[in-house]
Amino acid sequence: MLADFLRKDLRDPIPIKEFKRLMEGAVVEDVLRRSKYLLMKTPKAYGVFHLGMTGNMLWLKSRTPEIPHTHAVFTIEDKHGKPGYLHFIDARRFGRIDVVHCSDADTLAAHPHFADLGPEPLTHKDLGKYLFERSRKKKQPIKSFLMDARVVVGVGNIYASEALFRAGINPKRKAGTVTQERYALLGKAVVQTLNKAIDAGGTTFRDFKNSDGNPGYFKIQLAVYDRKGEPCEKCGTLIKDLRQSGRSTFFCPLCQL
DNA sequence: CTTACCGCCTGTCGGC
DNA sequence: TGCCGACAGGCGGTAA
Numbered sequence: 001m002l003a004d005f006l007r008k009d010l011r012d013p014i015p016i017k018e019f020k021r022l023m024e025g026a027v028v029e030d031v032l033r034r035s036k037y038l039l040m041k042t043p044k045a046y047g048v049f050h051l052g053m054t055g056n057m058l059w060l061k062s063r064t065p066e067i068p069h070t071h072a073v074f075t076i077e078d079k080h081g082k083p084g085y086l087h088f089i090d091a092r093r094f095g096r097i098d099v100v101h102c103s104d105a106d107t108l109a110a111h112p113h114f115a116d117l118g119p120e121p122l123t124h125k126d127l128g129k130y131l132f133e134r135s136r137k138k139k140q141p142i143k144s145f146l147m148d149a150r151v152v153v154g155v156g157n158i159y160a161s162e163a164l165f166r167a168g169i170n171p172k173r174k175a176g177t178v179t180q181e182r183y184a185l186l187g188k189a190v191v192q193t194l195n196k197a198i199d200a201g202g203t204t205f206r207d208f209k210n211s212d213g214n215p216g217y218f219k220i221q222l223a224v225y226d227r228k229g230e231p232c233e234k235c236g237t238l239i240k241d242l243r244q245s246g247r248s249t250f251f252c253p254l255c256q257l
Numbered sequence: 258c259t260t261a262c263c264g265c266c267t268g269t270c271g272g273c
Numbered sequence: 274t275g276c277c278g279a280c281a282g283g284c285g286g287t288a289a
Contacts, residue, residue: 053282092266
């Protein structure tokens with residue numbers, strides 16, 4: 001692969017020299033994901049990519065950047081030597097590009113980016129039980145708890161509201177006071193919410209694009225998020241909003257106790 | 258230790 | 274109609 005960087009920094013400075021040293025000329029052996037990081041494995045290193053909230057990685061036919069806010073272009077040949085071009089695009093530059101010098105997933109997992117991350121919700125054996133046990137003595141609101149990547153990864157602001165609605169839990173409840181039974185429902189709700197979003201192709205408000213560059217404009221059915229003042233789909237009560245840890249939360253005051 | 262909140266960044270939208 | 278401020282999100286850093 002070859003790496004062309006059009007910009008030196010996204011959210012953080014890009015280690016351009018190190019990235020090129022470790023990645024250029026190397027064979028991309030695998031593409032993985034951990035939490036919201038995309039990982040590109042080569043023999044000596046992992047390329048690490050985060051899309052923030054507005055990021056895209058598009059597989060395009062031309063090496064020339066044509067989409068605004070294209071910050072890097074990776075040229076990767078297939079097994080026949082035919083090149084393709086992976087464009088990293090991110091209007092708000094909340095994303096990240098990094099490289100970790102190591103040859104196996106275990107060493108990667110020890111890296112500061114990943115060392116403190118909680119489990120993957122979609123492959124956990126019993127997410128509800130795990131969340132219940134992790135939450136004991138926690139005084140913070142359950143929504144903040146659920147969004148803490150050290151507890152469990154992958155549950156962002158929108159899906160936290162949605163999952164709590166599905167489980168019938170008020171987002172203001174202290175995490176440590178919610179029963180094991182409710183956590184069992186919540187564990188299932190998180191998995192269902194994420195799977196539904198994945199099936200729908202992701203959640204988007206305006207500028208989503210598929211990896212082949214087509215404008216997606218999927219919008220999954222959101223039960224409460226961004227629906228302040230609208231009737232709850234279960235009981236008709238008007239959806240309320242509030243702010244928690246600087247983030248907007250939406251919930252049904254009747255269904256979520 | 259735990260929890261809360263700021264700042265990064267730009268496109269979009271509501272209000273005047 | 275045009276402008277401008279507020280707001281959205283992930284998440285690391287810092288403060289309380």
